[in-house]
Each structure stands twice: as structure tokens, then as C-alpha cells.
Amino acid sequence: MEASIEAKSAFGFLLLKWYEKNGRRFPWREKRDPYQILIAEIMLQRTRANQVAPVYLDFLCELPTIDDLKTASLKQIRRYFAKLGLLWRAKRVKQMAEDIIQRFNGRIPSDRNQLLSIPSVGDYMADAVLAFAYGRDVAVVDSNVCRVVGRVFDLDWKKEARRKPAFREISNKLLPKGKAQKFNWAIIDLASIICFPKKPLCSKCPLGGICDFAHTWGLNSKQA
16 A cells, blocks of 8 residues: 555645646635634534534634633524534533543643543544644544545555544645645545546546546546
């Protein structure tokens, strides 16, 4: 796999070039505050980004800091998460805020292990905070990212692939140094716009020339 990644060193270049013209714009992509990034990632779980955007902005308008979130009532918090069909997460979000204030004096940590120790924060969310808030060279890997990487490198991207260390390792090797934010946004957007789970638009994909799936199936079949 090491040689394969080296042979496909154009991955990051092609992806970022495509992103410059086709990347989507969302309010959380303009933020660098770790609290604001954390709230965005919680809302984005299993929820469409376009649906999240207005709720996210309203939420931050009323609860702009983690201290505001801690002192807010569950009723206040539920009002926003109910709009996203995530009512059950309201209590977890409040518990998360209380934990961060109690253990980290209200500062969201920049250490991955400390982030993972916070209630409701998993691998994806921890890496998202590191990459988007703290500018670390960290790949943010979810099932959509696994689909793109899996197709390019002919790996099984199904069956909880996001939990497989290989996908995180490969994604981090592909990531251009100093461009983690745009790289992560680009691969997320590519998965949403072109690399669909079924019938991906391989002929329009910037990675088509280096993608194993496109070569063996996607570009040669109307059933891709």
C-alpha cells in the first residue's frame, strides 16, 4: 500500500484543484473557535449540511460560548436540536459542556486523547476539532471519506470501514502538509457531490485518472 500511495501522489493536488471551483460554502467553515467547530460537528452527524446551517447560526447567536451552553436550560437546547431530529442529543451536549468547564476550565483541549475523554466525542469529532479549529495536519475520516479512499485504492469501504485503522493511516498519508482544512472539506464535498454510494459520477470525478474503481468499473459501466 505504501508504494500505491506514492504512485498516486497526485491525489491531494487533484482534489484541492477541484475543490477551489466546486467546494461548498457553509458557516462553520468560516469558524476557527473550537467550541463553534464542536457544535457544528455534533449537529452534522447524520444530518444534511443545508438543514444544519440555519439552525447552527441561530444556536450560536443565543449560545455563543461554552459557558452560555452550560448555563442554558435543556428546554433552550432542545429547541434547536428538535429542528434537526436530534432531540436526544440535547442532554449530551449540555453534559459535554459541563465536563469541559469542570475538567478543562472551559477550554476545549487541543490534545487528541483529552478530546476523546470528553463525553460524546469520538474519533471523527476529535480529529475535526484538531483539523478545523487548531489547524493540525489530521485527516477527518468518516464513512464518506472511506468510500472515496476505498474506491481509489480498491479497499473494502463498507462494513464500518471508518473504524479500520488502515483508512485513517492512508488518509493521513494523502493529506498535503499544511492544507488539512481544505483537504478534509474537499474529500467530504467530493463524496457528497460526485462519489455517491450508488451510481457515482466517475466521468466527472477529478480522481478518475488514478481511481481503481473508475478504471475497472465506473468509467466503463452505466451501472456504476
